[in-house]
Amino acid sequence: MVKILIWVALLLTAAVAEAEINIAATTSNMGMLARTIGGDAVQVRVMAPPDRDAHYLEARPSMMAALRRADLVVAVGAELEVGWLPAATQGAANPRIHPGRPGYFEAAAQVSLIDEGQPADRRLGDVHPTGNPHVYFDPPRLARVGEALAERLADLHPAHAEEFRARAQAFSEQVAKRVPRWQERARGSNGVILYHKDVDYLARLLDVEVLGYIEPIPGVPPTARHLRDLVSRLQSRPEGSIAHASFESSRGPDFIQEQLGWQVHALPTNVALDGTAQDYLDLIEAWVEAMSG
Amino acid sequence: MTKPGAALLALALLTAGAQAANEPSLTQLMEQLERLEQRDQERQRQLEALQQELRDARQAQARTQETVTERVVGERRPAAPVEVSQGPQRAPLDRESYRTRARALGDGAVTSGTAFNPAVSVIMDGVYAAQSRREIESPEGFEGHDHGHGHGGHDGHGGIERGFNLRETEITFTASIDNYFDALVMLGVEGVSNVEIEEAYLVTNSLPAGWQVKFGRFLSDIGYINKQHLHDWDFADRTLVNEFLFGDHGLQETGVQVSWVAPTETYTRFGIEVLQGETSGVAQYEGDEEFTLVTLLPDFAIDPVTGQPVPVASGPNRIRWRDDLGLRNKSGPRLFTGFVTIAPDLGHDHAIQLGASGGFSRAWQNVVTHSSGRVETWDGDAWFAGVDAVYKYDAGRSFGAGNVVLQGEYFYREIDADYVSRSFSNFGTLTPTAAGGVADVFSGTAKQDSFYVQGLYGIAPRWQAGLRTEGLGLRNRTLEPDRADNAFERAGTSWRHSGVLTFRPTEFSMLRAQLNYSDFDTDEHGSVWSFLLQYNMSLGVHGAHSF
Numbered sequence: 001m002v003k004i005l006i007w008v009a010l011l012l013t014a015a016v017a018e019a020e021i022n023i024a025a026t027t028s029n030m031g032m033l034a035r036t037i038g039g040d041a042v043q044v045r046v047m048a049p050p051d052r053d054a055h056y057l058e059a060r061p062s063m064m065a066a067l068r069r070a071d072l073v074v075a076v077g078a079e080l081e082v083g084w085l086p087a088a089t090q091g092a093a094n095p096r097i098h099p100g101r102p103g104y105f106e107a108a109a110q111v112s113l114i115d116e117g118q119p120a121d122r123r124l125g126d127v128h129p130t131g132n133p134h135v136y137f138d139p140p141r142l143a144r145v146g147e148a149l150a151e152r153l154a155d156l157h158p159a160h161a162e163e164f165r166a167r168a169q170a171f172s173e174q175v176a177k178r179v180p181r182w183q184e185r186a187r188g189s190n191g192v193i194l195y196h197k198d199v200d201y202l203a204r205l206l207d208v209e210v211l212g213y214i215e216p217i218p219g220v221p222p223t224a225r226h227l228r229d230l231v232s233r234l235q236s237r238p239e240g241s242i243a244h245a246s247f248e249s250s251r252g253p254d255f256i257q258e259q260l261g262w263q264v265h266a267l268p269t270n271v272a273l274d275g276t277a278q279d280y281l282d283l284i285e286a287w288v289e290a291m292s293g
Numbered sequence: 294m295t296k297p298g299a300a301l302l303a304l305a306l307l308t309a310g311a312q313a314a315n316e317p318s319l320t321q322l323m324e325q326l327e328r329l330e331q332r333d334q335e336r337q338r339q340l341e342a343l344q345q346e347l348r349d350a351r352q353a354q355a356r357t358q359e360t361v362t363e364r365v366v367g368e369r370r371p372a373a374p375v376e377v378s379q380g381p382q383r384a385p386l387d388r389e390s391y392r393t394r395a396r397a398l399g400d401g402a403v404t405s406g407t408a409f410n411p412a413v414s415v416i417m418d419g420v421y422a423a424q425s426r427r428e429i430e431s432p433e434g435f436e437g438h439d440h441g442h443g444h445g446g447h448d449g450h451g452g453i454e455r456g457f458n459l460r461e462t463e464i465t466f467t468a469s470i471d472n473y474f475d476a477l478v479m480l481g482v483e484g485v486s487n488v489e490i491e492e493a494y495l496v497t498n499s500l501p502a503g504w505q506v507k508f509g510r511f512l513s514d515i516g517y518i519n520k521q522h523l524h525d526w527d528f529a530d531r532t533l534v535n536e537f538l539f540g541d542h543g544l545q546e547t548g549v550q551v552s553w554v555a556p557t558e559t560y561t562r563f564g565i566e567v568l569q570g571e572t573s574g575v576a577q578y579e580g581d582e583e584f585t586l587v588t589l590l591p592d593f594a595i596d597p598v599t600g601q602p603v604p605v606a607s608g609p610n611r612i613r614w615r616d617d618l619g620l621r622n623k624s625g626p627r628l629f630t631g632f633v634t635i636a637p638d639l640g641h642d643h644a645i646q647l648g649a650s651g652g653f654s655r656a657w658q659n660v661v662t663h664s665s666g667r668v669e670t671w672d673g674d675a676w677f678a679g680v681d682a683v684y685k686y687d688a689g690r691s692f693g694a695g696n697v698v699l700q701g702e703y704f705y706r707e708i709d710a711d712y713v714s715r716s717f718s719n720f721g722t723l724t725p726t727a728a729g730g731v732a733d734v735f736s737g738t739a740k741q742d743s744f745y746v747q748g749l750y751g752i753a754p755r756w757q758a759g760l761r762t763e764g765l766g767l768r769n770r771t772l773e774p775d776r777a778d779n780a781f782e783r784a785g786t787s788w789r790h791s792g793v794l795t796f797r798p799t800e801f802s803m804l805r806a807q808l809n810y811s812d813f814d815t816d817e818h819g820s821v822w823s824f825l826l827q828y829n830m831s832l833g834v835h836g837a838h839s840f
Contacts (some may be wrong), residue, residue, distance in 0.1 A: 049641035051689050056800075060644045060685075061560035061636030068503055068554050083800070091562075093554045095499040122801060176322055219799065221692065221754060249691050249754065 021156055024063075024070035024097070026081050027054050028270045029136040029280065030107065034074045036277045037149050037167050041160045045070075047088070050270035053247050054080055055126065055219065059087035067092035070103065071156060074149065077106030078113060078133030102155060108133050110148040111141045114200060126219025137269075138201035139284055140179060143172040171277055178281055182206060182288045190237065192291040193230070193256060195244035198269065199287065208291045211240055214252040222252035231259040241293030245269045265290030411468035411476075412834040416524045418827065420458045425822040430815040432787035434741060434771030435537040452483065452541070453530065453825070459484055460827075461523055463491070473499055479522070491522070491545065503554040513544040514552070514564055515632050515650035516702050517681035527698065527749050527757075528793050529807045529827040533765040534743035538677065538704050539574040544652075546572060548626055560636040566652075570627025575675050575706060576654035581622045586614040586666050586717060616723040620672050623656040644685045651678035657708050659772070666716050667726060671772060673710030673736075679703055692754035693797075701746035705768075708739040712774055712781070728776035737781040739772045747791075755798065761791040766814065785814035803829045 021042045025031035031046040038044070045066040048054050054076065067073065067088055075081055089097060096103035113131025120129040135141045150168035154161035186206035194203070195214040203210045211234055216226040234240070242253045242264045253264045267286050271279040453460065462482040469475050474495045481491040494509030512520045518535055535543045552564030570576035589609045593602040630652030639645055657675040662668045681702040688695030714733035715723040725732040743766065749759035765787040773782040793807040805827040812820040 049689070052641070052687070053691065056692065058685075058687075061634075061646055062638040062640075062644065064554070065558060065560035065636070065638060068560075069556050091554070093500070093503045093505045093552070095501065098498065122799075126799070172323070180322075247689065247691060 021153065022069050022071045024066040024073050026073070026075040026085060027136070028273050028275055029142075030074045030076060031273065032271050032275045032277060032280050033107075033142065033146055033149060033171075034072075036171050037146050037164055038153055039160075039163060039167060041157055041163070042153070046273050048081075050268060050272055050275075051247055053245070055083065057081075057084045059084040059091065061091075063088040064091040067097060068094050070094065070097050072103050072105060072152070073097045075104070075106050076108060076133055076136065078108035078130045078135075079128055080108075080133035102152070105149060105152050107135050107142070107145040110145045111135055111138075114204065115197070125215070125217030132197060132200060134198035134201060137199050137284075137287075138205055139175040139281070140205070141201065142280075143168075143175040146171045174277060174281060178285070179205070182285065185288055186292045189292045190240040192240055192293065193234070193242045193253075193262070195248045195253065198245070199243065199291075202284065202287055203291065206288060206291060211237070214242075214244060214248075214256070221249065227252055227255050231256060234260060239293065241265065241290055243267060243287060243290040263293065409468075411466040411478075414463075414465045414831055414833040416463040416465070416522075416829065416831045418460045418462070418523055418829045420453055420460050420529060421826040422453050422455050422458065423824045424455055426819055429811055429821050429823065430813060430817065430819075432533075432537065432765050433784035433814040433816070434739075434766050434769045434773060434782075435787075436773075463522060463524065469498065470495065473497060489542075491542070503556060505552050505554075507550040507552070508548070510545070510547045511550070512542075513546060513566055513568070513630055513652075514550065514634075515544055515566075515630050515652065516679055516704065517646075517648060517683055517700065518702065519543045524803075524829050524831065527700075527747065527759055527795070528761055528791055529805055529825045530791075530809070532702070532745045532761075533763045533787070533789060534679075534702055534704050534745055537574065537765055538706050538741065538743050540572040544572050544575070544630075546570070546576075546628060548628075558638060560634070560638070560646075562632075562634045564632050566628075566630045566632075567626045568628040568630065569625040570623075570654050570656060572628070575652065575677050575708075576628040576657060577659055578623065578627060578656050579618075579620050579658040579660050579670075581620050582618055582660075584616055584618045584660075584662075584668055584723065588612050588614065588666070614666075614717045614721060616717065616721060618660060618668070618670055618723070620658050620660075620670060621656070627655040629653050642687050642689070644683075644687075646683045648681040649679070650681075652676065657710060659710075667714060668716070668723065669712070669714045669774070671708075671710040671712050673708060675706065675708040677704055677706040679705065688751070690751075690754070693751040693757060694754045696749075696751040696757075698749040698759075699747075701744065703742065703744040705740075705742040707741075708772060709736075710739070710772060711736045712772075714774065714776060726776070729778075731779055733774065733776045733779065735774075735779040737772075738770070739781060740768055740770045741766055742768050749793075755796060757793075757795045757797070759793045759795075761789075761793070763789045763791075765789075769814075787811075787813040787815075789813075801831045803827075805829070 021038060023034045023038065023042050023044045025034050025044055025046050027048045028046045028050040031044045034042055034044045047063045047066055048057050063084065073085075073089075075085060095101065098104060099106070108131065113133070113135065115128070116131035118124070118127055118129050120127065135145065146168045147165075150164035153164045183206055186208050189206070189208045191209035191211040192203065193212050193214065194200070194210055197213065197218055200210060212230045214222045214227070214230075216223055239260075239262055242256055242262050244250070244253050244264070244266055246266045246268050248266075250264070250266060253266070256262065257264045265286075267290060268283060271283055452458075460483070464480045464482070466478045467476065475498045476495050477492060478490070479492040481489045483489065490510055492509075492511050494507050494511040496507040497505055500506065512522075514520050516535075518526070518532055519539070531543070546566075546568035548566055548568035550564055550566040552562055555561040555563070568576070570578055588611075590602075590612055592604055593610060593612070596603045630650065632648060632650035634646060634648045636644065636646040653674070653676045655674055657671070657673050659671040660668065679702060682700070684697075684699040686697040688697075690696075712733070712735055714726045716726050718724045725734050727733060743764060745761060745763040747759060747761035749757050752758045766784060767786050769784045769786060771782050771784050773784070774780075775782045789809055789811045791807055791809045793805060795803060795805045797803045805825075807825040807827070809823045809825070810820065811823065
């Protein structure tokens with residue numbers, strides 16, 4: 001009995017002795033941002049593995065354990081995690097991180113979104129009427145999110161406020177340095193076929209035309225008819241490229257490749273669990289390369 | 294609203310055009326962005342100021358109107374109608390909330406309109422059932438489980454009849470009540486007319502340190518599958534352990550739950566529940582009630598003065614027989630449960646959750662009447678305990694392909710009861726019957742258990758196949774009296790094996806085929822094949838499923 005009590009005491013003190021701001025990030029990109037801005041003042045746990053589609057996760061006990069001890073949740077937001085974050089939050093019994101409290105931070109709420117105000121009709125697929133949530137595919141937007149996150153962290157831990165702001169500033173500058181280079185690289189692209197609407201942000205930033213989507217409507221896997229339509233529509237066009245997330249099935253993209261002879265690029269959408277800002281910029285650069293075709 | 298992405302893009306294009314050869318200046322870019330943002334913020338401020346002015350003006354106008362009304366009243370003129378008639382009429386002292394009226398929208402007032410409405414979802418469930426025999430009898434030792442629910446006459450289980458079933462339509466409302474409570478109301482419409490409140494509970498949303506209190510009517514958190522609704526199941530029908538050890542809706546009770554999530558790396562949750570105690574399997578309650586029997590005697594009537602029968606010649610006379618059954622009165626709450634759930638972190642691919650739970654009921658009572666006029670009663674208490682385990686593997690492929698779910702539960706139940714079989718004698722007194730010359734009065738303990746194990750595998754994107762095996766009454770000392778022996782009978786084990794194939798076109802729709810082979814221990818010992826086709830669709834805002 002005494003042993004158990006000692007263990008409990010140790011566990012409790014361990015929780016207290018950990019880094020000063022305990023962050024539960026939904027995706028590894030958000031984890032990257034939190035670590036980039038927070039530095040040593042934060043301890044980050046990523047709930048969704050980088051190689052999974054954050055739309056379709058299920059609330060898991062490990063998420064609840066992470067949320068139970070979190071001071072701050074850093075989510076992508078705009079209902080991207082609606083399938084699991086609310087359930088995991090409810091299971092965590094930690095009111096600090098409920099939406100609306102200082103412990104809840106949503107990237108999509110910090111910037112404007114594209115595709116806002118689409119009809120909320122599920123016949124149109126897995127739609128997000130509040131706007132396209134995939135803001136991490138827009139580095140300048142993510143940089144803005146980083147600045148907002150710095151302010152939030154500063155509220156939670158005023159002693160480190162200036163460090164947070166400086167790091168957010170540094171990240172913004174890193175991004176701003178790369179954007180023109182990327183735009184330069186993508187100039188003259190013949191367009192790209194995407195799988196899902198997530199990469200739209202990057203296509204806009206680069207001014208690359210999105211020629212079509214492998215999915216007939218968001219969240220619905222490709223049908224043979226849709227793919228044939230896509231092929232016949234694009235047959236006469238100059239060679240573009242096909243880019244999709246590595247967790248998405250390659251069958252649709254491969255079919256297009258066979259028919260059109262365009263190159264397929266399967267790329268990660270999120271950095272590794274402990275990925276850095278550099279990894280993130282490299283990841284975006286890989287997408288830029290793929291879309292520049 | 295700032296559009297930094299668009300602004301950056303425009304800027305980058307401009308600068309790229311102007312100085313194509315040179316590296317564009319970063320500081321210029323950032324400065325311009327900042328200027329744009331400042332302008333934007335300035336405009337936002339102006340807009341807000343204008344809106345504020347507008348609101349102030351409206352309020353001022355409203356105040357002027359109020360003073361006008363006051364002056365009118367002060368002059369003792371007949372009071373003008375305070376508001377344009379809307380909805381039902383009210384008496385002067387009726388409170389506002391006595392009569393609801395539709396909220397007028399767009400009448401020029403600043404209103405949040407319907408924005409505070411709760412989130413609504415409707416889940417539709419239907420089943421087509423076919424069976425190799427006309428009837429699936431209840432397993433031996435569990436016949437009484439549907440007492441009081443009137444499910445008799447169905448030829449399947451869980452209320453499924455042969456042919457088409459509009460099984461259940463779940464209507465769920467969820468909202469935050471205030472900054473202290475969240476609420477959920479779920480109405481289940483069984484078939485076309487039988488509306489039941491499946492759950493209607495409030496749950497705290499701001500208790501610190503991992504505490505949470507839930508109260509109202511809810512599905513108990515014992516076991517794993519008990520708190521799931523029909524649309525959460527991986528098979529079309531309720532497990533035998535849930536249906537026969539607990540009840541037609543599992544352990545669904547009214548009461549209070551207090552739970553605590555520990556701040557540990559390993560997810561750990563403890564909880565206790567104090568419940569009214571109405572679930573047939575573990576907490577059936579009758580209370581002290583008078584037993585009435587009405588008979589027609591051809592040649593007797595009861596003399597109102599002496600209470601004795603007197604011969605009459607005028608034909609059948611109705612006689613009412615009354616006596617107390619003598620069941621103990623136990624006021625609620627009668628059922629107390631506890632549970633613990635542990636889920637170590639096994640990384641992103643694997644997850645496991647282990648649970649243990651149990652409960653004690655201060656009362657377990659049952660009354661069975663026979664057309665002969667004989668009445669049997671059981672009066673006692675009950676307890677149960679069980680374990681549950683779930684393992685999930687996430688293959689990381691799209692739409693659940695390659696995913697594995699293994700799940701199992703075991704529950705054990707004991708009911709300690711005093712049994713008595715009685716019939717009327719002496720026109721008004723219940724006296725014990727006697728089979729084999731000894732009065733049918735004895736005590737005993739029913740000891741019964743049940744388990745299921747099931748495995749599911751994502752055979753392709755959106756397709757899931759699974760197998761389930763269930764055993765009921767592996768240990769099966771029932772509450773069936775052997776009156777010749779003055780003891781409760783023993784019975785054999787009932788089995789059911791199921792295979793299922795589920796297709797989920799989207800997250801919101803599901804089609805399923807299931808084949809059951811039921812080998813129940815029944816009087817006729819017949820095994821039955823049954824086939825179920827199910828659809829389950831969700832309309833509206835559908836909340837996320839918990840693990």
